[in-house]
Amino acid sequence: MNYRTNFNSAFANRGMGLENDINETNNYYRTYDIALIYKKPTPIRITKTDYENLRITDGFFETQSTLDYNGVYRGFYIEFDAKETKSKTSFSINNIHKHQIEYIKKALKHGGIIFLIVRFTTLKKDYILKGNELLNFIETQNRKSIPLEYFEKNCYKIEIKYAPRLDYIKIVDKLIEEKVLLS
Amino acid sequence: MNYRTNFNSAFANRGMGLENDINETNNYYRTYDIALIYKKPTPIRITKTDYENLRITDGFFETQSTLDYNGVYRGFYIEFDAKETKSKTSFSINNIHKHQIEYIKKALKHGGIIFLIVRFTTLKKDYILKGNELLNFIETQNRKSIPLEYFEKNCYKIEIKYAPRLDYIKIVDKLIEEKVLLS
Numbered sequence: 417m418n419y420r421t422n423f424n425s426a427f428a429n430r431g432m433g434l435e436n437d438i439n440e441t442n443n444y445y446r447t448y449d450i451a452l453i454y455k456k457p458t459p460i461r462i463t464k465t466d467y468e469n470l471r472i473t474d475g476f477f478e479t480q481s482t483l484d485y486n487g488v489y490r491g492f493y494i495e496f497d498a499k500e501t502k503s504k505t506s507f508s509i510n511n512i513h514k515h516q517i518e519y520i521k522k523a524l525k526h527g528g529i530i531f532l533i534v535r536f537t538t539l540k541k542d543y544i545l546k547g548n549e550l551l552n553f554i555e556t557q558n559r560k561s562i563p564l565e566y567f568e569k570n571c572y573k574i575e576i577k578y579a580p581r582l583d584y585i586k587i588v589d590k591l592i593e594e595k596v597l598l599s
Numbered sequence: 600m601n602y603r604t605n606f607n608s609a610f611a612n613r614g615m616g617l618e619n620d621i622n623e624t625n626n627y628y629r630t631y632d633i634a635l636i637y638k639k640p641t642p643i644r645i646t647k648t649d650y651e652n653l654r655i656t657d658g659f660f661e662t663q664s665t666l667d668y669n670g671v672y673r674g675f676y677i678e679f680d681a682k683e684t685k686s687k688t689s690f691s692i693n694n695i696h697k698h699q700i701e702y703i704k705k706a707l708k709h710g711g712i713i714f715l716i717v718r719f720t721t722l723k724k725d726y727i728l729k730g731n732e733l734l735n736f737i738e739t740q741n742r743k744s745i746p747l748e749y750f751e752k753n754c755y756k757i758e759i760k761y762a763p764r765l766d767y768i769k770i771v772d773k774l775i776e777e778k779v780l781l782s
């Protein structure tokens with residue numbers, strides 16, 4: 417299940433800044449054998465190749481129906497997405513595709529550690545919003561965006577460092593602890 | 600880390616028969632909420648898009664440096680690859696890329712459930728070869744291929760059914776049991 421899209425919409429909202437920070441961090445985790453987490457390749461629908469099938473001569477981008485990053489850490493399945501907002505006050509739920517919300521429900525049901533990394537670019541603040549917190553917010557609040565205060569109260573803040581840039585795995589440790597306590 | 604390749608070499612050895620069976624099975628698992636396992640998109644290096652970035656006008660295929668399928672089942676990280684051989688007597692280790700062997704080592708170290716599904720197409724036999732069995736064979740045997748008898752003795756056989764076609768998840772249950780017993 418993939419959704420046809422174009423290069424601009426596929427990449428515009430993702431924010432290369434945050435994406436770069438995450439890719440750098442994942443590289444660091446792989447190099448130092450901390451975790452094995454990759455960005456999934458962007459799905460592409462190929463409509464034409466040259467006669468030897470060596471090159472793609474026509475194709476278009478599709479959007480991921482799942483989340484962008486996944487991998488393994490301490491035997492646990494980790495999956496997350498990266499979202500950016502310029503707003504200083506809230507994060508619009510429209511930033512998350514409907515099929516991604518459905519996917520988050522399923523992935524949690526199967527026992528994955530599922531979350532979003534949300535960056536408030538203007539404020540230079542990064543948070544980890546847990547999948548179940550997100551679903552809970554959507555189900556219980558009649559709001560189209562999540563206020564910054566909600567992040568401050570209910571989410572883990574990630575501090576930017578020199579290396580790795582966005583050391584989110586320490587927070588994943590906390591999510592694992594919570595999961596183990598609940599099970 | 601991706602390796603430049605072409606359409607033929609990227610797809611020739613994969614065997615559409617086995618790949619189709621696995622995709623169908625994964626669809627079944629998703630539909631009936633049994634497991635959440637996907638084939639990763641083939642990575643593509645894009646060298647040109649049209650002026651609006653709506654379409655890809657030039658690009659080439661890269662080979663996956665990891666394994667082709669991954670996902671979550673009972674909270675565990677699952678990753679595997681599918682390999683086919685026409686041989687009636689053995690499975691050549693050349694079918695597995697060197698970077699995939701390195702990857703398997705790492706993924707096992709991080710606690711993933713890692714294996715290959717190997718199909719002997721002529722014999723119509725499908726086996727699950729565990730990642731650590733494969734590494735063990737490579738390290739201890741001075742052979743370039745794994746004989747069929749090795750599969751019969753050391754691997755789990757998967758029987759073809761109507762639906763799902765290739766019900767490998769029952770064997771994953773056994774791999775999880777072994778893992779839990781060892782930990």
